[in-house]
Amino acid sequence: MSASPARSFAPSWLTVPEDVNALAAGVWPDSAARDDEGALSVGGVDAARLAETYGTPLYVLDEGEVRARAARTRAAFEQAAAAHGTTIRVYYAGKAFLSTEVVRWVIEEGLNVDVCSGGELAVALAGGASPERLGFHGNNKSVAELTRAVRLGLGTIIVDSLVEIDRLAAITAAEGVVQNVLVRVNTGVHAETHAFLATAHEDQKFGFPLADATAVVARIRAVPGLRFLGLHCHIGSQIFGVAGFAESASRLVAVHAELAAEADVPLLNLGGGFGIAYTSADDPSPIEDIAHGVVAAVARACAARGIPVPQLAVEPGRSIVGPAGVTLYRVGTTKQVRVDADHERRYVSVDGGMSDNARTALYGAAYSARLASRRSSADPVLTRVVGVHCESGDIVVEDEYLPGDLAPGDLLAVAATGAYCFSLSSNYNYVPRPPVVAVHGGEARVIVRGETVDDLLARDAGIAAIERTA
Structure with a gap:
């Protein structure tokens, strides 16, 4: 019929x-x-x-749903990391939704907070987040924004361009401090999502090509006021499975191992982008499955190269508040x-x-x-x-x-x-x-x-x- x-x-x-x-x-x-x-x-x-x-x-x-999802996400990743002999930092990606109340909720549930503008930084601080628990993203951070972040002693600044390295070099020299930084790289893993949400392909505004990471890190290590903590990658948003994260992690670990052979690289940040169900047709993986799959992929890649699993970080936003x-x-x-x-x-x-x-x-x-x-x-x-x-x-x-x-x-x-x-x-x-x-x-x-x-x-x-x- x-x-x-x-x-x-x-x-x-x-x-x-x-x-x-x-x-x-x-x-x-x-x-x-x-x-x-x-x-x-x-x-x-x-x-x-x-x-x-x-x-x-x-x-x-x-509020109860936000808190429960934040706590469940942290527990899932902490358990997965512990199973492979490491620890993990879970950041709430504030761009998904940010207010002082939400900052307070996620901080109380044990999460750090990710910001990507001076305005988001102000909200996170007003919500009670301590500077060392903040990460600062963005492809065009102003000198004023970077100066404030450095003066606050922000936990990490995610470097996105050579211009930004020069700006931070000048700011840290003037302030007489050392700032922790990550380097955002593009692994070339194309997330199965909308083109505007896929953020690790080559032709887009964020980060450095993975092939350039060694030279970029060498430039950072030559700056007395910058401490290189590790690599960062974000492959996209609204992603249901772990295959893309696993492949990206494998590529990141290969470069991480090269960098770690020269000097300490304590952290590897795998980004976020975990999907949610908007309709009954959507079938996102449980966060426990994602956490286990992502951390296990990093552990396999590290074992293949004979290196220890570094401390990890992830940045969920949508999956907590959406x-x-x-x-x-x-x-x-x-x-x-x-x-x-x-x-x-x-x-x-x-x-x-x-x-x-x-x-x-x-x-x-x-x-x-x-x-x-x-x-x-x-x-x-x-x-x-x-x-x-x-x-x-x-x-x-x-x-x-x-x-x-x-x-x-x-x-x-x-x-x-x-x-x-x-x-x-x-x-x-x-x-x-x-x-x-x-x-x-x-x-x-x-x-x-x-x-x-x-x-x-x-x-x-x-x-x-x-x-x-x-």
Whole structure:
């Protein structure tokens, strides 16, 4: 029997749900649940109450989920490292989502923090992170940023260019200090991810070619104010398996061994990029499997060269904070659009869009959505969830089955929005950015204040000029 027109028009990975109200395990926070009337709650807090109290759109972040994932990740990598006679540093990659509260959570769970701008550095410090527990990334760190990092005694600066080596040489000489550095290299391992997320291929802005590492390290070792700790590589983001990490580790260890033959190289940083489930079709490896596979690959490569396993470091971000986030929207309009002679698509417009979640437009990212304010017995209808912006590409969820009776005023929840949604948010079309609310144990609190139109107007210098001449 042939597939129905609605089904044939859907992407191949998307299946018609048996229950349009069901919350897919691994996609939604562990605390996500429905009450007897079908209303969604996260962290013990009713979604409708959150929307009424704080408005929509609204970023909701489950504190318990973030903490649990941070602790589980640290334990997994520490156990894997101990099994091979070494230790490991786990850094939270702040670019995924950063606020002072989140910094406090991950620090309390035993993680270090990764930053890649002066602003992220300021947030990490304000959140209570000590400088020695910070790593500083970036392909174009300014002299001012580097100077502050050196003066703070930052744990590691990840060097990304020859220009940066010269800048650090001058700064450390002026300050009379020694700064720990890593060298970011590209191993040539191409992660199976979106081209914009693959960061270890040759033709891109980050790091040095692996073949140049020996010369770069020699240049650093000639600078009295720099202490070379080791190599760093990041092969990409949203990666499910360990094969890419294992191959990259093998190539890194080969160069690490050459460098260690000349002088001590205590650290090897393997980066992050561990994937999460955005839809029920995604099947990321458990973090324990990733930790064991990555560390074992390093250990095998070291054993083959007769060298000890160095201290290791990893930098997960998305896998810690991504699944803890849910974004709430209010449905504004719905319409049926004739796509061709055989197909219609339902469009559901919500009160947010690409200004609070740019990933669909940037990467073609897939998301899962559910009716949050009630339970529905209506048949599922293939739906595209879109935003308020003046762009045809303003899509929040490209394809999802939602109840046929979804109507204006309903509350819609989109899962796995904890990473790279708030971080990439904008004021496109002069839309204020939403607040971030943390939920935990049945309580909710604002951890990042939302913007108002007055906030946006306050930055417009022309308004002040008009008022002075009025």
